[in-house]
Amino acid sequence: MNVKDFDFYLPEELIAQHPLEKRDTSRLMVLDKESGEIKHRVFHDVVEYLNEGDTLVLNNTRVMPARLIGEKEETGGKIEFLLLKRIEGDKWECLAKPGKSARVGRRFTFGEGKLKAEVIEVKEDGNRIVEFYYDGIFEEVLDSLGEMPLPPYIHERLDDRERYQTVYSKEKGSAAAPTAGLHFTKELLKQIQDKGVNVVYLTLHVGLGTFRPVKVENIEEHDMHSEYYHLSKETAEIINETKRRGNKVISVGTTSTRTLETIGDENGFVKEQSGWTNIFIYPGYKFKVVDRLITNFHLPESTLIMLVSTLAGRDHVLNAYNEAVKEKYRFFSFGDAMFIK
Template sequence: MNTNSSSLDKNVNSYDYHLPESYIAQTPVTPRDHSRLLVVDSPTTHQHQHFYDLPQWLNSGDLLILNNTKVIPARLYGHKTTGAAVEVLLLEEKEQNCWLALVKPGKRLQVGAKIQFSSRFSENELLQATIIEKDETRGGRLLKFDLPEDTPLMSILDKYGEIPFPPYVTDTEANPEQYQTVFAEKSGAVAAPTAGLHFTDELLGRLAEKGINQAQVTLHVGMGTFRPVEVETITDHKMHEEWIDVSEETMAKIRETKAQGGRVIAVGTTVVRALEGAVAAQGDLKGFCGKTDLFICPGYSLQVVDGLITNFHLPRSSLLMLVSAFVGRERLLSLYESAIAHQYRFYSFGDAMLILDNT
């Protein structure tokens, strides 16, 4: 893994690249595992494959770590009591039925404003929320939903909300299930762990037959994952906190894998952040449940992860910087140039990369 860094690696402008808009995938390929896979198999070479070729690049005894988070129907459309239309994107539940959210139009939604949402199944079934506080750091609002204590919003959210696609997906034929992994289990994310979208049940079965083991973590992806780094020196960037759950069972599988010479392959940047964040919090390979604000960029020495499956990421994003910690910024940008030259599809519904530990 590349652990060296230079002054250029610290400058946010060094993580920019030009991507023609037509390369931003609007709809995923079907079947899921027919997306393309750029395999980074040595410090100097890479191969153009398909995701269904993944088993040939992994060894018996390797361990795949999957993020089992599930995207919630976090986008709600409603009206103020005056009749003005309102759009709400739920981000995080702060306490029972009290949610941090992004709202549009923000300037017109001050503390005390009430919003009504109609059920998608019955216009007569209404849900009301009151704005009780402004969140100055993210430009959001704290919404208190008018529900009985024994009725959590999550239990009825399917009636009122929609699965939120990323902001750059503007013309899609995708259905909400295509923005969930086949192993999604624990509700709480407002964005999908997109590297996991390429897996099918059949491919997971083929991997298991080859002796490639699997374990899971939970990291509920937030909208901060799409935000560009806005400071000039990236080490000044304050990473958004995310809640992670890495079980002792998963850590035991990691310890066993490493003891037997196998590789730990993270499926997605969220898994890297969960595993490395757990070790940063605990000091060793032990289970951890809590929040992490770990920022991984060139110069960071990876403690757990030996390889990475990941999609192609936005310029100037913290995710691009995290992947640069594996192969170096210059190499990563040259790989992106190759992907563009070979017409790969980018971002959440796009193609994938596999970075192996011998890079």
């Protein structure tokens, strides 16, 4: 398939620059994956589409304040590191800007020396392996010095860092938020549970590769980025019991979906597991575990719109996206949501 098969016109003014005051008041487009029928609702109405015995699966990863701005030790020149993933101990894979300043052996300081760093390797893709030096606990130092790594299409400053976290975020490790979960409030989750729906959690640490454009014409040649996941025994048992009963597994976000489909066997059952996934879901793929999906509106030609098109059909999805543009839905991380049923 050609990458252009997933293109659509998106006016720039529809890219949401800030979150709504109340999380669950964003708009919700409900798309029937069989008929293509569309309904326009408000996000807190999602509870109407969940049934007793269903299982809602959420990604409880927590975004690190992974953007560090500092200076070169010798010259005071500005440097920016974006932490992507921990290699081991205090060694991290990072994006560096400007790259030409971050050569092997160069040392940098952050927060008036509270944190120091040395570049120890330059990878083929241009990422750096950096070793950090500090007193105390790294996560606490990072919390005090780091900034939230907002996506490149958000140009406005975020005053409240927690608005780029889900209300159930727990496991630190993401460079970006699992944004479909940003619409949930604790009250809405309780309402869902009170209806007899299971609410369970897995972890997938979202990498910045999620924003990486597809640069090949033939999508099958695209190299998918790798991300760390964990699914607990308890969550696996609840999902498997849901499958046995014939109820629905509703995945919140493409990150939860990729984790479940990585672990699931041909019968749709899952097991406790941790590891790295680079699964790329595009039309032709047959879903094993996920029946329904809650997701945001994604970039044209992105791997995310390809995943959504696989579940609901490319024509249905592109029609829905064109409708969303016409109705002025808000797009991307702080935007509105879609429920594929």
